[in-house]
Amino acid sequence: LTAALSPANFAHTNPVVVRKTIESGGLNLLTGLSNVLEDVAKGQGLVGRRAPNDFELGVNIAATPGAVVFRNDLLELIQYAPTTETVYRRPLLFIPPLVNKYYLFDLTPKASYLKWLVDQGHTVFVVSWANPDETQAGKGMEAYVVDGIVAAMDAVQKATGETDVDLVSYCLGGTLTAMTLAYLTGKGQADRVASATLIASLVDFGDIGEWSVFTAEEDLKAFHRYLDGKGYVEAHDLARLFSTVRANDLIWSSVVTHYLLGDEARASDLLWWFDDGARIPAAFLKDYSTQVLKANRLKDAGGITIDGVALDLKAIKTPVMIVALKDDHVSAWKATYAGRDYFGGPTRFILGGSGHNAGMINPPAANKHGYWTHDAAPADAETWLAGAEQKPGSWWPEWQGWLDAAATDEKVKARKPGSGKLKALDAAPGTYVRVK
Numbered sequence: 001l002t003a004a005l006s007p008a009n010f011a012h013t014n015p016v017v018v019r020k021t022i023e024s025g026g027l028n029l030l031t032g033l034s035n036v037l038e039d040v041a042k043g044q045g046l047v048g049r050r051a052p053n054d055f056e057l058g059v060n061i062a063a064t065p066g067a068v069v070f071r072n073d074l075l076e077l078i079q080y081a082p083t084t085e086t087v088y089r090r091p092l093l094f095i096p097p098l099v100n101k102y103y104l105f106d107l108t109p110k111a112s113y114l115k116w117l118v119d120q121g122h123t124v125f126v127v128s129w130a131n132p133d134e135t136q137a138g139k140g141m142e143a144y145v146v147d148g149i150v151a152a153m154d155a156v157q158k159a160t161g162e163t164d165v166d167l168v169s170y171c172l173g174g175t176l177t178a179m180t181l182a183y184l185t186g187k188g189q190a191d192r193v194a195s196a197t198l199i200a201s202l203v204d205f206g207d208i209g210e211w212s213v214f215t216a217e218e219d220l221k222a223f224h225r226y227l228d229g230k231g232y233v234e235a236h237d238l239a240r241l242f243s244t245v246r247a248n249d250l251i252w253s254s255v256v257t258h259y260l261l262g263d264e265a266r267a268s269d270l271l272w273w274f275d276d277g278a279r280i281p282a283a284f285l286k287d288y289s290t291q292v293l294k295a296n297r298l299k300d301a302g303g304i305t306i307d308g309v310a311l312d313l314k315a316i317k318t319p320v321m322i323v324a325l326k327d328d329h330v331s332a333w334k335a336t337y338a339g340r341d342y343f344g345g346p347t348r349f350i351l352g353g354s355g356h357n358a359g360m361i362n363p364p365a366a367n368k369h370g371y372w373t374h375d376a377a378p379a380d381a382e383t384w385l386a387g388a389e390q391k392p393g394s395w396w397p398e399w400q401g402w403l404d405a406a407a408t409d410e411k412v413k414a415r416k417p418g419s420g421k422l423k424a425l426d427a428a429p430g431t432y433v434r435v436k
Contacts (some may be wrong), residue, residue, distance in 0.1 A: 003247045009255055017260045024262075031262030044236040046243065047254040049275055054267040058429050061269055062103035064115040067417035067424035068128075068431070070155035074139065074148050076128040076430040077155050079422075080114060082414035084121045089410035090194055091123040091156050093165045095149055097172035098280050099238055100273065101433050102128045104357065105170070107269040111361055113396070120400055122166075123415050125156050127173075131435040132281045137231030140283035141179065141291070142306050149180045153192060159420040166403060167196045170360060171331060174201020175292065179304065181318055182311035190318060195406050197399065199323040200331045200356055203313060203339040205296045209332050210245055215294050223289065227282035235277025245329060250274075270357060299342050317345035321402055323395060325352045325359035326372075334381040341379075348402060349377070351388065352395040364394040371395035 007013035011021065011029065020028045039048045055061040066080035094114065096102040105113040105126070117124045127148070132139065139147075149167075156165055169177035177196055184190055202208070208215070214223075227233065243250035257263050265271070297303030302310040320343050324333035333351055340347040352359045353369030362369050374388035391398070418424030 003252055006252065009252055009260075011260050014256065014260060017256070020261055028260070028262035032259040035258045035262070045240050046236055047251055047258065049254055049265060049271060050258050051265040051271070052267045055269060055272045057103075057434060058427070061108055061272065062106045062429040062433065063109060064106050064112055064118065064428065066124075066428035068426045068428065069125075069159050069417055069420075069422040069424060070152070071425060071430075071432075072147060072151060073136065074130055074143065075152060076130075076426075076432045077152050078126050078128055078428045078430055079159060079415075079417040080118050080124045080126075080428065081417055082123065083119050085414055086411040087121050087123045087414050088407050089162060089412050090407060091125060091160045091162055091165050091415075092117060093152060093156050093167055094124065094126040095152075095167060095169035095173035095177050096127060096129070097170060098129055098144070098284070099172060099242075099278065101131075101276055101278050102126055103429060103433060104270075104273050104361065106429070107273065107361060110365065111269065111363055113361060113363075116363060116396065121411070123160060125152070125159075127152050128430050128432050129278065130432045131235075131278050132232050133279070134231035137227075137282045139281040141176075141287040141304075144176055144284060145180050145183055145306050149176060150184070155422060159417075159422040160415060161420065164192055164194045166407075167193050168199070169197065169201060170199045171201055171356070172288075174198035175203060175298070177201070178203045178298065178313060178316075179306060179311055181316045182313050183306045183309050185315045185317075186309035186311065190316070193318050195319045195321070195403065197321040197323065197403075198339070199360060200325050200328055200336065201322075201339070202331050202335055203342050204299045204335060205293055206299075207332065207335045207338075208293065209335075210329070211293075214241070215289070220289055220294060224286055227285055231282050232279045233282075233285055235279050238280070239274070239277050270361070274357075313342040314344040316343050318343075319345055319406060320347045321399060322347060322349045323352060323399065324349070325354060325356060327353070327355040328359065330356045337381040337384065340377065347377075349374075349384070350395050350398060351385065362394040362396065364396055367393045369394070371398065373398060 011017045064080055066078050068076045069079045070077035167177050184192055257265055291297050291304055301312040304311045322340050324336035326333055340349055351372040370392050372388035372390050374384050378384050
């Protein structure tokens, strides 16, 4: 309500709008009214973002060369073409969240995290989740662990011949990765993962900040009724949820730009991606909202069971890197820091600057945001920060140094997509990412 009542959101109290109205003879308000009517007609409850359509999948966004080498009803697995003559022996598998599409990590080439990984000499695979419809309403957390991440790991092994991988994950993808590590440990297959990186990911949901307003009993009942009626959550409803939490950035700035000033926004690869939403199946969201968000069972030994395996994070001995982002509004950094106590093996923690998305997509060439490191592991997050060293630029090279140290000097000849037992199916970015 406070954000909505800002004087900037009203034509007569925003001096920039007043000036534009006088200069244009009110044309800006007529254009803005047309924009309002167009958004109302769509019926999605969103302020449509109007910007030049300067991006095309596979051309100047999600354009890192590669090929789909595996596909099932939950995912396409993309393998990227190498840019170095030799690569690390262990392949790297990246697990994105289910919300939106994977190419947040493969925006324009200068901002692409996945291309940067390829250039460091990794054989890079990424999961591109299917955009589900009502036929996949029954796919729950178990499916996304067993038929999702584990199936992707099986495919990586066939494609490269290697029996272990480095798992790298982000947000909800990191929570699923923690479940997968516990699942594999419970099945006696922990050695299939040599290291795991969890970026902006929670395993303890005891403090989820503003998101807690969506987990009251009546709210969850209403949400489950919605899911029962559709079989999935609509992409635009997820966009509306995230916009509500970041209202000034994702709602009111657009109200001023498109409704009051009658202008277009500048082209933005990040916001273009944000507008390209993805759905999530009903069963997954029911499992996740009740077992993880509401009951906070993942942190408890045996709290969640996947395919008959009771998950115990403390049993995980795999080296884990936890990366948090200082201004993160989705996975608060202090709550992310607390997650290091739940793993049974060696953990390291890095704190990056900026927020949930911008702090993740922080290429070294941009020299932005900075990050903090500290070898000690005090129980209190603020104590850790007080003793941490602040460094300039991107956290990516710092993390790569940790991964490189674990890999020693093991290098092999670069692997081309389709050169192993799995053949190339479609050129990257594949077909699932194009499903609206």
